[in-house]
Amino acid sequence: MSDIVAKLKGIVGDEYVVTADMSQYLRGKEQPAAVVFPGSTEDVAGIVKAAYDAGIKVNVGGKVVETKGLKGGIAVVMSRMNQIEEVDPENLTCWVQAGMNHQEFVEKIYAENLYFPPEPYAVSTGSIGGCFGIGDVDTKSFNYLPTRTFILAYESVLPTGEIYKIGTKCIKCVSGYDMIHFIVGTRATLGIVTRILVKLLPKPKTCRAVIADMPSLNAAATAFKAIQKRKIFPTRMNALCKAMGSEVMESKGALALIDLEGFSVSTAQYATEIEAELKIAGATSTKIVEDKAEYDELWAKWLKVREKINLEENKVKFTVGAAKVGTALNSLAGIVGNLEENPGVLVEGLNGKITVFTKNAEVDAVAINKMAMGLGGNVSGLLGSQLRCQAYNDNEMLEELSRVLNSIRSQFDPKGIMAPGIKF
Secondary structure (H helix, E strand, O other): HHHHHHHHHHHHHHHHEEEOHHHHHHEEOOOOOEEEEOHHHHHHHHHHHHHHHOOOEEEEEEOOOOOOOOOOOEEEOOOOOEEEEOOOOOOOOEEEOOOOOHHHHHHHHHHHOOOOOOOOOOOOOEEEHHHHHOOOOOOOHHOOHHHHHHHEEEEEOOOOOOEEEEEOOOOOOOOOOOOHHOOOOOOOOOEEEEEEEEOEEOOOOEEEEEEEEOOOHHHHHHHHHHHHHHOOOOEEEEOOOOOHHHHOOOOOOOEEEOOOOOOOOHHHHHHHHHHHHHOOOOOOOOEEEEHHHHHHHHHHHHHHHHHHHOOOOOOEEEEOOOHHHHHHHHHHHHHHHHHOOOOOEEEEEEEEEEEEEEEOOOHHHHHHHHHHHOOOOOOOOOHHHHHHHHHOOOOHHHHHHHHHHHHHHHHOOOOOOOOOOOOO
């Protein structure tokens, strides 16, 4: 391994290659040969080319790298590539380096009276590159659409070390295959994104939050359904079990968190109507948060809780649609036990998505998927595809799905060096 370490030092400099005390940059049990910190697209290309030539595995992260399958490989930490290169307020676009912290980017853009809606997957470590690499559907997606809609162009390094550029500032610039959005959700299996042109929006005129201490998650779900029946669709409408809600504010039961971004008059009116529906559903206490500092503190705590949920391994995520959340919660309790005492349950009222902690995630996922499919949904992610095929006893479909995905991956990465922990 001394040869590859020497090559890495020759590319980025001795001070940007770490071979001892690497734990702060790693997540997982396996140990790479080195952690390397590139400063440019050309640095990344040099690192990947050296790895490709040597047949060494590579994975990437903003501040922390997942080490599954990376024993003896290279962990690429993108934190040096953390600059906003160009803000174009007339076209509502911005070129940003992929290693910039996601939340820091949101705050800097907000200071320019612009807005990047997607929530960070992990607020303390998540980067803009990771935002699109994971391609999460966050709790704002009902109104602002999924993360993929905010990427217009990017520069990346393919697994062979070649630099690849695609996209423009135009909203419509694709004919034929849409290779711009194809990269979203690939988790570095097709290369390392180094620069991204993101779409922005004007900053909302005003923001309000409505919070409520609810007797149960079902009561929150009842309120959410009533709110939507009144044709009120907030920015975020979430509920947390008692254990996780207590990390946001002191509460006796489940915590309902509703976010309103928009115009002053309509936002104030909707906040009052939402509070009324929460009270009708049994809220023991409610509050409309108008003060900007208090509002920001509330959602900063929410993002920390969301990070904890997303990084928990023993969880199952599934979607059933907004109208069936209450029914799903009743059925879910029969699988994993009392939800009010569960250490982690998140209900996304607008997306109809539920996340639950469970000690037997793989076993419980099968039962949860069967239940969710009965309500018109299924478990999220690649596991969802596998379970759906199993539910229909269609191994041929699963084999074909895996074959297609791995065939695409091998076209980009013929030696199979990238993101070894991601399996299709």
